[in-house]
Amino acid sequence: MRNLVQFDISHTLRYRYSRAVFLEPHELRLQPRDAAHQRLRSFALSIEPEPAGRSQMLDAEGNSLVNIWFDGLHDELLLSVRSRVETRRTNPFDYLLQTERHGLPLRYDAATEAVLPLESRRRTCFGEGEGSPGTDEVAAFTERLARDQDRQLVPFLNALNQTIYDDFEFLRREEGPPWSADRTLAGKRGACRDLAVLFIEACRSQGAAARFVSGYQEGDPDQDHRDLHAWVEVLIPGAGWRGFDPTHGLAVGDGHVEVAASVLPALATPVIGSIRGTGATAELETHITIDVGDLAWEEIQQVPQQQQQQEPGRGPADGRG
Structure with missing residues:
Protein backbone atom coordinates (compact mmCIF):
# COMPACT_ATOMS: atom_id res chain seq x y z
CA MET A 1 0.00 0.00 0.00
CA ARG A 2 1.45 3.36 -1.01
CA ASN A 3 2.29 5.94 1.65
CA LEU A 4 1.30 9.58 1.82
CA VAL A 5 3.43 12.39 3.21
CA GLN A 6 2.75 14.15 6.50
CA PHE A 7 4.13 17.63 7.19
CA ASP A 8 4.42 19.01 10.72
CA ILE A 9 5.12 22.73 10.34
CA SER A 10 6.00 25.39 12.88
CA HIS A 11 6.14 28.98 11.64
CA THR A 12 6.74 32.07 13.78
CA LEU A 13 6.82 35.71 12.69
CA ARG A 14 8.05 38.29 15.18
CA TYR A 15 7.68 41.98 14.36
CA ARG A 16 9.69 44.31 16.58
CA TYR A 17 9.05 48.05 16.46
CA SER A 18 11.52 50.78 17.29
CA ARG A 19 8.91 52.39 19.54
CA ALA A 20 5.41 51.57 20.75
CA VAL A 21 2.97 51.80 17.82
CA PHE A 22 -0.72 51.42 17.11
CA LEU A 23 -1.34 48.24 15.09
CA GLU A 24 -3.79 48.83 12.27
CA PRO A 25 -6.01 45.86 11.28
CA HIS A 26 -4.01 42.96 9.83
CA GLU A 27 -4.96 40.20 7.36
CA LEU A 28 -3.40 36.79 7.98
CA ARG A 29 -3.20 34.04 5.35
CA LEU A 30 -1.27 31.44 7.32
CA GLN A 31 -3.59 28.43 7.38
CA PRO A 32 -2.82 25.74 4.77
CA ARG A 33 -5.61 24.96 2.35
CA ASP A 34 -7.80 21.90 2.84
CA ALA A 35 -8.30 20.49 -0.65
CA ALA A 36 -8.30 17.36 -2.80
CA HIS A 37 -4.49 17.24 -3.00
CA GLN A 38 -3.84 17.96 0.70
CA ARG A 39 -5.74 17.56 3.96
CA LEU A 40 -5.35 19.90 6.89
CA ARG A 41 -5.35 17.70 10.00
CA SER A 42 -4.67 20.37 12.60
CA PHE A 43 -3.94 24.06 12.80
CA ALA A 44 -3.27 26.41 15.71
CA LEU A 45 -2.62 30.14 15.60
CA SER A 46 -1.29 32.10 18.58
CA ILE A 47 -1.17 35.91 18.56
CA GLU A 48 0.62 38.15 21.07
CA PRO A 49 -0.56 40.65 22.16
CA GLU A 50 -4.07 39.29 22.29
CA PRO A 51 -6.14 41.06 19.61
CA ALA A 52 -9.14 43.13 20.60
CA GLY A 53 -11.01 41.12 18.00
CA ARG A 54 -10.62 38.62 15.22
CA SER A 55 -12.75 37.30 12.38
CA GLN A 56 -12.08 34.16 10.34
CA MET A 57 -13.40 33.80 6.80
CA LEU A 58 -12.66 32.68 3.24
CA ASP A 59 -11.43 35.38 0.90
CA ALA A 60 -12.69 35.77 -2.67
CA GLU A 61 -10.29 33.06 -3.91
CA GLY A 62 -11.04 30.46 -1.25
CA ASN A 63 -8.03 31.11 1.00
CA SER A 64 -8.47 30.99 4.77
CA LEU A 65 -8.24 34.58 6.02
CA VAL A 66 -8.12 35.89 9.59
CA ASN A 67 -8.70 39.58 10.22
CA ILE A 68 -7.31 40.85 13.54
CA TRP A 69 -7.43 44.28 15.20
CA PHE A 70 -5.96 45.73 18.37
CA ASP A 71 -6.35 48.30 21.11
CA GLY A 72 -3.55 50.32 22.68
CA LEU A 73 0.13 50.68 21.81
CA HIS A 74 2.56 47.78 21.35
CA ASP A 75 6.26 47.38 20.63
CA GLU A 76 6.03 43.81 19.28
CA LEU A 77 3.70 41.48 17.39
CA LEU A 78 4.26 37.73 17.57
CA LEU A 79 2.42 35.27 15.33
CA SER A 80 2.97 31.54 15.96
CA VAL A 81 1.50 28.83 13.75
CA ARG A 82 1.53 25.05 14.02
CA SER A 83 0.07 22.96 11.19
CA ARG A 84 -0.19 19.27 10.36
CA VAL A 85 -0.92 18.53 6.70
CA GLU A 86 -1.16 15.34 4.65
CA THR A 87 -0.19 15.72 1.00
CA ARG A 88 -1.92 13.25 -1.31
CA ARG A 89 -0.81 13.95 -4.87
CA THR A 90 1.79 11.22 -5.28
CA ASN A 91 1.51 11.51 -9.08
CA PRO A 92 1.30 15.10 -10.41
CA PHE A 93 0.16 13.80 -13.81
CA ASP A 94 -2.85 11.75 -12.65
CA TYR A 95 -5.33 13.24 -15.09
CA LEU A 96 -6.97 12.71 -18.49
CA LEU A 97 -6.67 15.75 -20.71
CA GLN A 98 -9.60 17.16 -22.64
CA GLY A 253 3.18 16.63 -6.11
CA ASP A 254 3.36 15.62 -2.46
CA GLY A 255 6.44 17.66 -1.55
CA HIS A 256 4.63 21.01 -1.36
CA VAL A 257 2.05 22.40 1.10
CA GLU A 258 -0.17 25.11 -0.33
CA VAL A 259 -1.18 27.95 1.99
CA ALA A 260 -2.66 30.62 -0.29
CA ALA A 261 -3.25 30.99 -4.03
CA SER A 262 -4.17 34.18 -5.85
CA VAL A 263 -4.15 35.69 -9.32
CA LEU A 264 -2.31 38.61 -7.65
CA PRO A 265 0.86 37.77 -5.67
CA ALA A 266 0.12 40.46 -3.09
CA LEU A 267 -3.03 38.58 -2.06
CA ALA A 268 -1.06 35.43 -1.26
CA THR A 269 1.14 37.32 1.23
CA PRO A 270 1.01 35.68 4.69
CA VAL A 271 0.60 38.97 6.61
CA ILE A 272 -0.83 42.25 5.32
CA GLY A 273 -1.04 45.17 7.72
CA SER A 274 0.42 48.49 8.77
CA ILE A 275 1.39 50.42 11.90
CA ARG A 276 0.79 53.96 13.06
CA GLY A 277 3.56 55.76 14.93
CA THR A 278 5.67 58.77 14.04
CA GLY A 279 9.16 57.74 13.01
CA ALA A 280 8.63 54.10 13.99
CA THR A 281 10.41 51.35 12.07
CA ALA A 282 9.73 47.60 11.99
CA GLU A 283 12.02 44.58 11.95
CA LEU A 284 10.77 41.09 11.04
CA GLU A 285 12.28 37.85 12.28
CA THR A 286 10.89 34.55 10.98
CA HIS A 287 11.55 30.94 11.92
CA ILE A 288 10.19 27.87 10.13
CA THR A 289 10.70 24.21 10.96
CA ILE A 290 9.32 21.39 8.82
CA ASP A 291 9.27 17.72 9.83
CA VAL A 292 8.29 15.33 7.04
CA GLY A 293 7.32 11.68 7.39
CA ASP A 294 5.48 8.95 5.56
CA LEU A 295 1.93 8.03 6.53
CA ALA A 296 0.22 4.83 5.39
CA TRP A 297 -3.33 4.92 4.00
CA GLU A 298 -4.44 2.61 6.81
CA GLU A 299 -3.37 5.19 9.41
CA ILE A 300 -5.39 7.91 7.65
CA GLN A 301 -8.52 5.79 7.36
CA GLN A 302 -8.33 4.85 11.05
CA VAL A 303 -8.65 8.40 12.37
CA PRO A 304 -12.28 9.11 11.48
CA GLN A 305 -13.30 5.54 12.46
CA GLN A 306 -11.87 6.03 15.95
CA GLN A 307 -13.56 9.40 16.30
CA GLN A 308 -16.89 7.96 15.21
CA GLN A 309 -16.58 5.19 17.82
CA GLN A 310 -15.85 7.73 20.55
CA GLU A 311 -18.67 10.08 19.55
CA PRO A 312 -21.61 8.07 18.16
CA GLY A 313 -23.85 9.95 15.77
CA ARG A 314 -21.21 12.53 14.84
CA GLY A 315 -18.90 12.80 11.86
CA PRO A 316 -15.13 13.31 12.10
CA ALA A 317 -13.99 16.00 14.48
CA ASP A 318 -12.77 18.22 11.64
CA GLY A 319 -16.41 18.83 10.67
CA ARG A 320 -16.15 17.59 7.09
CA GLY A 321 -18.48 14.64 7.56
Missing part, protein backbone atom coordinates in the same frame (compact mmCIF):
# COMPACT_ATOMS: atom_id res chain seq x y z
CA THR A 99 -7.93 16.47 -25.97
CA GLU A 100 -9.93 19.10 -27.84
CA ARG A 101 -8.67 21.80 -25.47
CA HIS A 102 -4.94 21.43 -25.05
CA GLY A 103 -3.57 23.39 -28.01
CA LEU A 104 -2.04 26.84 -27.72
CA PRO A 105 -3.19 29.52 -27.47
CA LEU A 106 -5.51 27.88 -24.97
CA ARG A 107 -9.28 28.21 -25.16
CA TYR A 108 -11.47 27.16 -22.24
CA ASP A 109 -15.09 26.07 -22.51
CA ALA A 110 -17.80 28.69 -22.03
CA ALA A 111 -18.66 27.65 -18.46
CA THR A 112 -15.02 27.85 -17.33
CA GLU A 113 -14.55 31.19 -19.08
CA ALA A 114 -17.59 32.54 -17.22
CA VAL A 115 -16.21 31.81 -13.74
CA LEU A 116 -12.48 32.45 -14.27
CA PRO A 117 -11.25 35.65 -12.63
CA LEU A 118 -10.29 38.10 -15.36
CA GLU A 119 -6.91 38.73 -13.73
CA SER A 120 -5.98 35.04 -14.00
CA ARG A 121 -5.51 35.53 -17.75
CA ARG A 122 -4.53 39.19 -18.00
CA ARG A 123 -0.86 39.89 -18.52
CA THR A 124 0.53 42.22 -15.88
CA CYS A 125 4.01 43.20 -14.71
CA PHE A 126 3.68 42.39 -11.01
CA GLY A 127 5.81 44.22 -8.52
CA GLU A 128 7.54 47.03 -10.36
CA GLY A 129 5.05 48.79 -12.62
CA GLU A 130 2.20 46.56 -11.52
CA GLY A 131 -0.65 46.57 -14.00
CA SER A 132 1.42 47.60 -17.03
CA PRO A 133 1.45 45.34 -20.10
CA GLY A 134 4.21 42.79 -20.57
CA THR A 135 6.96 43.40 -23.10
CA ASP A 136 7.64 41.86 -26.47
CA GLU A 137 10.64 40.04 -24.98
CA VAL A 138 8.46 37.97 -22.65
CA ALA A 139 6.03 37.21 -25.48
CA ALA A 140 8.86 36.21 -27.81
CA PHE A 141 10.45 33.98 -25.14
CA THR A 142 7.11 32.25 -24.61
CA GLU A 143 6.29 31.94 -28.30
CA ARG A 144 9.58 30.15 -29.01
CA LEU A 145 8.85 27.59 -26.30
CA ALA A 146 5.28 27.07 -27.53
CA ARG A 147 6.43 26.58 -31.12
CA ASP A 148 9.15 24.11 -30.07
CA GLN A 149 6.50 22.03 -28.26
CA ASP A 150 4.10 21.93 -31.24
CA ARG A 151 1.77 24.28 -29.35
CA GLN A 152 0.68 21.54 -26.94
CA LEU A 153 -0.20 22.76 -23.44
CA VAL A 154 1.39 20.19 -21.13
CA PRO A 155 4.66 19.82 -23.08
CA PHE A 156 4.85 23.62 -23.13
CA LEU A 157 4.35 23.86 -19.35
CA ASN A 158 7.00 21.21 -18.70
CA ALA A 159 9.44 22.89 -21.09
CA LEU A 160 8.82 26.31 -19.50
CA ASN A 161 9.38 24.84 -16.04
CA GLN A 162 12.63 23.13 -17.07
CA THR A 163 13.94 26.14 -19.03
CA ILE A 164 13.56 28.50 -16.08
CA TYR A 165 15.17 25.93 -13.78
CA ASP A 166 18.11 25.29 -16.13
CA ASP A 167 18.79 28.78 -17.44
CA PHE A 168 18.04 31.13 -14.54
CA GLU A 169 20.08 31.76 -11.39
CA PHE A 170 18.23 31.42 -8.09
CA LEU A 171 18.64 34.32 -5.65
CA ARG A 172 17.72 34.44 -1.97
CA ARG A 173 15.89 37.77 -1.70
CA GLU A 174 14.01 38.05 1.57
CA GLU A 175 12.33 41.44 1.15
CA GLY A 176 10.38 43.31 -1.48
CA PRO A 177 7.60 42.48 -3.94
CA PRO A 178 8.17 40.17 -6.91
CA TRP A 179 10.17 41.59 -9.77
CA SER A 180 8.42 42.08 -13.08
CA ALA A 181 8.69 39.27 -15.60
CA ASP A 182 10.69 41.63 -17.82
CA ARG A 183 13.37 42.19 -15.20
CA THR A 184 13.67 38.50 -14.33
CA LEU A 185 13.88 37.49 -17.99
CA ALA A 186 16.46 40.17 -18.81
CA GLY A 187 18.70 39.28 -15.84
CA LYS A 188 18.15 35.51 -16.05
CA ARG A 189 17.90 35.37 -12.27
CA GLY A 190 15.45 35.84 -9.42
CA ALA A 191 14.00 34.61 -6.16
CA CYS A 192 11.28 31.97 -6.18
CA ARG A 193 8.55 34.62 -6.33
CA ASP A 194 10.25 36.32 -9.29
CA LEU A 195 10.56 33.06 -11.23
CA ALA A 196 6.90 32.31 -10.44
CA VAL A 197 5.77 35.66 -11.87
CA LEU A 198 7.72 35.03 -15.09
CA PHE A 199 6.08 31.60 -15.37
CA ILE A 200 2.63 33.14 -14.80
CA GLU A 201 3.08 35.78 -17.50
CA ALA A 202 4.42 33.20 -19.95
CA CYS A 203 1.31 31.05 -19.40
CA ARG A 204 -1.09 33.97 -19.71
CA SER A 205 0.50 35.08 -22.97
CA GLN A 206 -0.63 31.70 -24.37
CA GLY A 207 -4.16 32.01 -22.96
CA ALA A 208 -3.63 29.71 -19.96
CA ALA A 209 -5.07 30.85 -16.61
CA ALA A 210 -2.32 30.93 -13.97
CA ARG A 211 -2.07 32.02 -10.35
CA PHE A 212 0.59 32.61 -7.70
CA VAL A 213 0.93 30.17 -4.78
CA SER A 214 2.67 30.61 -1.43
CA GLY A 215 3.40 27.77 0.95
CA TYR A 216 6.03 25.33 2.13
CA GLN A 217 8.30 22.94 0.23
CA GLU A 218 9.88 19.78 1.59
CA GLY A 219 13.43 20.86 0.77
CA ASP A 220 16.55 19.42 2.35
CA PRO A 221 15.80 18.05 5.85
CA ASP A 222 19.33 18.99 6.96
CA GLN A 223 19.17 22.64 5.96
CA ASP A 224 19.30 25.14 8.82
CA HIS A 225 17.27 27.95 7.26
CA ARG A 226 13.71 27.59 5.92
CA ASP A 227 11.63 30.13 4.04
CA LEU A 228 8.15 30.36 2.66
CA HIS A 229 8.20 29.20 -0.94
CA ALA A 230 6.38 30.41 -4.07
CA TRP A 231 5.27 28.49 -7.15
CA VAL A 232 2.52 28.55 -9.78
CA GLU A 233 -0.77 26.81 -10.53
CA VAL A 234 -2.15 26.55 -14.07
CA LEU A 235 -5.73 25.62 -14.93
CA ILE A 236 -5.46 22.59 -17.23
CA PRO A 237 -8.67 21.39 -18.94
CA GLY A 238 -9.40 17.93 -17.54
CA ALA A 239 -6.96 18.33 -14.64
CA GLY A 240 -8.00 21.47 -12.76
CA TRP A 241 -5.43 23.69 -11.06
CA ARG A 242 -2.01 21.99 -11.22
CA GLY A 243 1.22 23.18 -9.65
CA PHE A 244 4.57 23.90 -11.30
CA ASP A 245 7.68 24.93 -9.37
CA PRO A 246 10.21 26.60 -11.69
CA THR A 247 12.66 27.14 -8.82
CA HIS A 248 13.13 23.36 -8.60
CA GLY A 249 12.01 22.34 -12.10
CA LEU A 250 9.22 20.20 -10.64
CA ALA A 251 5.60 19.44 -11.35
CA VAL A 252 4.13 19.86 -7.88
